[in-house]
Amino acid sequence: MHIRHVISVSGGKDSTATLLLALERVPREQIVAFFCDTGNEIPVTHAYLDDLENHLGFKIHRLKADFSAEIAAKRRFIARDKRIRREYRTAPVFDAQGRPVPKRDKFGNIMHRIVRRGGTEIQEPIQKTRRVGGGRRVRWSNKAKRRALAVLHPTGNPFLDLCLWKGRFPSRMAQFCTEELKRNIAVAFQLDLIDQGFPVVSWQGIRRDESPNRRNAKRLERIGPKLWAFRPLVDWTAQQTVDFVRSQGCPLNPLYSQGQSRVGCVCINTNKQGLAQTAYRYPDEIDRIEDWEWLVGQVSKRGFSTFMCDADDRKDRRAIFADLNIRARVEWAKGDNGTVDLFDRLDLPVCASAYGLCE
Ligand code: SF4
Structure with missing residues (x-):
């Protein structure tokens, strides 16, 4: 059977460049592109994927995790x-x-x-x-049982359902969102193709200069029986990627021109500037996260949960919630009142996935 070249498209520049390279190098009928819909994307990204499909005349499958069970x-x-x-x-x-x-x-x-x-x-x-x-x-x-059982029902939104199931939001130390919403879905999709008898090459838009944990990424790697990872951008820079996409006349996600250096989910690890930009341009997304904080708080044993930095170990959950709820974080991101900017000082990658799934 012919090889299937599989590309996880995130709506970001790297995965778009990877898809363009694949379309340039291998027959279209051997390429399968998919997008893992986390339910936490800014709607612009969905619109961009529609544009990309139209521009390329190529289908991008939408996949969603389901946590009903x-x-x-x-x-x-x-x-x-x-x-x-x-x-x-x-x-x-x-x-x-x-x-x-x-x-x-x-x-x-x-x-x-x-x-x-x-x-x-x-x-x-x-x-x-x-x-x-x-x-x-x-x-x-x-009391906590009654509170949790009243709201603990699947909503059909993968990100929210994942948090309802876990009783908390992911954090930098427990970043289960990448695994549950992207990696497991991508792996299951590829294993399904292998079960159908196709050898699979997984094209990944990873660049070595992105983060320390991608520094040693190999261009080609066998990762399992009938499964290879191919990373055509390993030695590219971000600028080269953008230039390549533009040179193909292909649109880029409009979020890049709105001050975001990375696009994808409204990320739990977003930095001060990214959060301020999101709040300014997409206030509805902040309202949505505020609603989610209430819902996830209801199913948490302690009654509170915050979208950002939920790993805070202080005892008084009310005090943590007051400091870290999304409205308080937005105010912190907007104001320049001398607050120590932990996210910016740590200078960590927005997403630590080694699979290039969170662009
Ligand atoms: S982009 Fe951020 S919130 Fe989304 S899956 Fe990756 S780490 Fe989680």
């Missing part, structure tokens, strides 16, 4: 939850000289864990920890 299971879990244990915060223990105290098993032996250092696996002692504070109840209170 997971939400049904979560409803059952919450309704039946009768756990009695508590969850504690912990702190490492040091001796009088400030040396870490190792953890011991019931026979007095020091416990170890396996860690990887410089490419070799070594055993390292586990440090003893102690409980801090009174802990919090693990089980759902009856």
Whole structure:
């Protein structure tokens, strides 16, 4: 059977350039392009994909994750939850000289864990920890159960349903959105083609200069039986990509000309400028996220959840919500009142996916 050349189109410049290169180099009937609709895109991106399809005369399949089964299971879990244990915060223990105290098993032996250092696996002692504070109840209170079950139903929006299922928004430390909304869908789509008997080449619009974790990206890589990754842009710069798309007379996502350096979802990791631009140009998207914060808060055990930086470990969720809810973040992004701009100072990539799925 003929190879299938599969391209995940995100609406960004890199995946558009990759699709153009594929159309230039291989027969059209062997190319399959798809877009993972997260349900969290600015509508301009959907309109752009329609334009791109018309311009190229080429179909881009729209794929969506479905979490109905997971939400049904979560409803059952919450309704039946009768756990009695508590969850504690912990702190490492040091001796009088400030040396870490190792953890011991019931026979007095020091416990170890396996860690990887410089490419070799070594055993390292586990440090003893102690409980801090009174802990919090693990089980759902009856009040929280009633609150959650009243709203915990599939909405058909993949991003919102994912957050309802998880009871929280993704964060930089728990970036499950990329995996659940893009990677798993892309992998399932490609495995389906392989099951139909097609060898698959996955064209990925990754550039090495994008972020440290893409620095060593290979141009061609076998990633499984009958499955290869091909990254034709690995040594291109962002400017080369834009120039190439323009030279083909192909439109770029209008979001680029509206101050966004990257396009795709309204991202949980967006920087100050990106958030301010979104709030200025697309206030409806901020209203939508505000509604989502309320809904996801209802299904969270603590009653609050914020779209940005939900990994805050402070105890008082009300205080966290007051500081980090989307309206407060927009005000912070708009005003220049000397606030420390953590996002900009960290200078991290907007999305850490190594698959080029979040452009
Ligand atoms: S990391 Fe950002 S762009 Fe990627 S899926 Fe999550 S919200 Fe969307």
